[in-house]
Amino acid sequence: MKNKLLIIGHVWPEPKSSAAGSRMMQLIEAFQKEDYEIIFASACAKSDNAFDLSAIGIVQANIEMNQSSFDHFVKSFNPDVVLFDRFMTEEQFGWRVVEHCPEALRILDTEDLHSLRKGRQQAFKDGKTFDASYLFNDFAKREMASIYRCDLSLIISEVEMDILNNEFKIPDNLLIYLPFQLDAVAAQEISGLPEFDNRKHFISIGNFLHEPNYNSILYLKETVWPLIREKLPSTELHIYGAYASQKVNQLHDVKNGFLIKGFASDVNEVMANSRVCLAPLRFGAGLKGKLVDAMKNGTPCMMTTIAAEGMYGTLEPNGYIEDAPELFAEAAVLLYQNKSIWKERQCNGFKVLNERFNKIIFHDRLFCTIKDTIKHLQKHRDNNFTGQMLLHHILQSTKYMSKWIEEKNGRS
Incomplete structure (x- = not known):
């Protein structure tokens, strides 16, 4: 039986428009090589530049935020792995995945560190040198919480690996360095x-x-x-x-x-x-x-x-x-x-x-880590008490806020 992957996209991939779109297509290709059955789901509207994933055998699904319909959807598919495209999708759908598919491995693809980009942008606007006061912003609080709540996070840059390890003290076993995965130039x-x-x-x-x-x-x-x-x-x-x-x-x-x-x-x-x-x-x-x-x-x-x-x-x-x-x-x-x-x-x-950036090197590293983490998933999670603590609180807060929004929308 094939392993199942659910990708929850912040947007539909546009490889001709952005590096993020190319990155997502590289991840899809990697999981296809491992013979995963894949569904790509997003609450975002599609643009004309969106890649037709059905052309490469990927099922496309439209999902809604703050709707219990997602609960039925994810439970029915019952994925082995859920990949969140950027921390915002984990915030919105992560607790639902935990509640209805607790055994699924949860992976966050950060794309880049949004908190780093936002902090640098603010420092630039202020005309000041970027330092820790700009790095430890509100985006960082959300992004680091998301990294802790997930079992693994994909980090695209060695510089960002260093920042996560040394500035935010994120444990190594929660992070995978995974840059662009490219074919060798012949x-x-x-x-x-x-x-x-x-x-x-x-x-x-x-x-x-x-x-x-x-x-x-x-x-x-x-x-x-x-x-x-x-x-x-x-x-x-x-x-x-x-x-x-x-x-x-x-x-x-x-x-x-x-x-x-x-x-x-x-x-x-x-x-x-x-x-x-x-x-x-x-x-x-x-x-x-x-x-x-x-x-x-x-x-x-x-x-x-x-x-x-x-x-x-x-x-x-x-x-x-x-x-x-x-x-x-x-x-x-x-x-x-x-x-x-x-x-x-x-x-x-x-x-x-x-x-x-030779994809052959990184492919093997990625899937060795995924397989090993799945094999020892409970121990991996037990060693991440901070993540369990954050999950407890988000299940109590985000969950009921989302349910309140759904109830409110249903009455209006």
Whole structure:
């Protein structure tokens, strides 16, 4: 009999729109490889960019928040493993899973540490240095509680593993380091990519609903791009991303080569024909999918420390890392003009992908941990008294708040 996996999605996966969507598809592929029967359920409305999961044999289910209909749904499916997509879904549905499928292994995929991203964003807005006072925010209280309530949590970045271990004192046995799981880049693929002389212009890409991405585009427009354009007056910056709003589109400036291109139906095509990728993120968390897309397509990157975080380990980056706008622009121009440096940095990128994100390595680690945890589940939970304590309280508070909302909605 097949093992059963229920994924409760914060949103429906959009691999062409965001790194989070790509990450979810990688997780689905991994569980399919282990022959799991999978249902993907979400209370979110589907957009036109949502991937059709039924095309790869995944059952799709619409669920409702604060409705006992979920209780019947989860009990009927009776999953062996429940994967919560971000801590907000665990807050909403976790107690129901505990109540109706207590033996199911509960896994949280954090995507990135929301508390870290929110704290950095607030520090940036305040014009202050990010420190513990910004890290230990209300999002952190919710997110750490969710990590404790789950049996395992998937952490995408080594930096975030370190923060969880050393700042929040989360026990190691509750965490699994699981970055992007990627296919190795073969020599044949590399040889088929456009060469330096056949590429032109700069590219920047990212979902515009994600605040760090919008902020970086604004920063490019107001500060960085004028410095680059001054040195390279005939070049253009092509900016791609899903969900471009009016405030994004109004940045479009043909005269100065600052072009808002909108949604890229094929990120590989636009990335492979660009010479340099710009990623001047000033706050954020997790791993940046745009850097993976750039490395995969042999496009060197000019990036900030925040953008590069957790990506390279001890390996050399596929470009340069600078935070000061003048240095950022200077290095971007060098990368754009110097063919030998460009080629060297391109090769760095292929090495990073093949040595740090090879899915074969992480697949085995993930499922060895899952199988071992399931085998010793009661002992694992007994050793996590904090999680049991938090479960007790959420069952007493969130449960009855949810039931009150359901009752109230039923009367209105």
